Amino acid sequence: MNSKIIRSEQLREFCEEAFFRLGFNRGDSTIITDVLLLSDLFGIDSHGINRIKMYYQHIKAGYIDISAQPEIIMETPVSAVIDGRKGMGQLVSNVAMKVAIEKAKTFGVGLVTVRNSNHYGIAGYYSLMASNEGLIGISMTNSLAAVVPTFSKTPMLGTNPIAFSFPASPQPFLFDSATSVVSVGKIEIYNKLDKPIPLGWGLNSDGIDEHDPAEVLKSVFSGKSGLHPLGGGSEEFGGHKGYGFSMVVEILSSIISLGTTSNHIEKEKSTAGVCHFFAVVDPKIFGDPMTIQKHLENYLEEIRSSHKANDHDRIYTHGEKEAEMFNHRKVQGIVIHERTLIEMKELSDELSMDFDTYF
């Protein structure tokens, strides 16, 4: 099977049916599919349909409870603590973000911390839920430990992404970023291409900076060592800063929810126990939302039209690349790689779906 370009509508039909057959109701299957599909449409291939096998395995093994009902275990007008009850991360997070949005609409701000959830896909999906309603959205999650603190060689932190989005035209400002130099997914891509990675991304099992992506992956998956935080492995280029941002994610997700810190997420279960944090703020508590939005749009335009760095002919503001890829893939379809297609085929066989009628 070669890689294939597939229209997003076809991918949606396949995904929705697969999650339905895995036991989710139609509504939940649609939500999960939405999150995965947006990742593929944004060009973040590592967090979309290519993860379907992982979710499937975790459901089969019982790490993800398909019938879990997330529970609000503590609440104030501006906050909530949610126990995900081992539910699917996308579903737990959808509930949690909606709670945060409702609170922000009523009281100006909503803060929701979540424990006992699972891998939730791209952080930006949830922050966009807020900015699509004219609100400021923040989303972050811890994850299986894969990142070493500065001067440590033990993975103690997840890649712990943070997403921040703000309403703007023609697309929201959307910053969505791991707090590590690169994601594990990026190293997997280099590995597939048999391409050396730059020194400074990650360590091998001996805790030494390594060019070979396979060695770094081995080190991550064995828990022996891992990736560097944003800023790299020393203080010279600010590795302690990336480590700090990662700690902020950890504190707002796993610490204040009394959940599982990244280093205690069990390797074999890999996502069970993951913790999230969502914050929503209504910009109208600071002034006229359209005036504020205009102020941001002017600034973004000033940045884009500032003097280009040598050898560069375009300056991006955050969210532009995603929006352009979205528009492109909506029309042109999504490239699905060979390995992912094989996994999808295997899954559809197990679920008695006719793969060929979908693609």
Place this chain on the structure above:
Amino acid sequence: MNSKIIRSEQLREFCEEAFFRLGFNRGDSTIITDVLLLSDLFGIDSHGINRIKMYYQHIKAGYIDISAQPEIIMETPVSAVIDGRKGMGQLVSNVAMKVAIEKAKTFGVGLVTVRNSNHYGIAGYYSLMASNEGLIGISMTNSLAAVVPTFSKTPMLGTNPIAFSFPASPQPFLFDSATSVVSVGKIEIYNKLDKPIPLGWGLNSDGIDEHDPAEVLKSVFSGKSGLHPLGGGSEEFGGHKGYGFSMVVEILSSIISLGTTSNHIEKEKSTAGVCHFFAVVDPKIFGDPMTIQKHLENYLEEIRSSHKANDHDRIYTHGEKEAEMFNHRKVQGIVIHERTLIEMKELSDELSMDFDTYF
């Protein structure tokens, strides 16, 4: 005059008197001194007493209004917008953070955005005001443009620091960091030592990565180019991520307050118009504060006792270095460099103070 070790009590007396003679009342002089002194005690020499000349010049030139009364121009139970009225950054920020703390104590969360302020010293001073009262504190500020967005060679962003602190024992967790690779102050130190800087910190006036700190400083102060965001000058090591964190600071300080973005802060005035953001959250809205704090302390201890990186014998958690330097300098005194002593002497002559009675 050679550099000198001075006890913090002497430095406090000198500073308080100098700011009093500059026109501030006794209470305000104490607050300003407090902020500068904590920076020196933490070992962040670039933001302490060595900035006294800058403040003096800005006061003399009228950029800082010593009698300004910060005004709350919009308010909800959980938020406020404050116009600093060109006041001294430390005083405006002290008022703003107190407002945020009061709101958090009453409603669980307080968000305060500030425009028309001035340079406020170290970000961490204000987040610590919250964590010293058992609350989660966040503090950030924009600043004179000195950092280039990814693929731009124009400084459009300040070094835009973020501080996050959380109550813990024996000292609070304190992450306080510029969102650039390094601060302007650090490059000034290399310049004084006539030491080349690593490629990847900043650009010369031609927008080319530069080893000579003098050339990078020239480039920053002329506004021709500047420093790289955390992650460096390309996407390879995540420069777009540092640029994103810097944008978050800009949005929460200058955008939602309808204030001055870093690129519009006038170079000759350098600090006038600076914008801040403060957030305070009471951890008790998420659970028992001591149980949460204990959970954090356990995690910090696990990190510190994880396997050390090769050639390193200690792993720090954020706030430890500051606390240790504080304890050291409280007893041993603070090293004040020759140039700073000369500036202090000049200032004391202008203010008819007898320099020698202080030191």
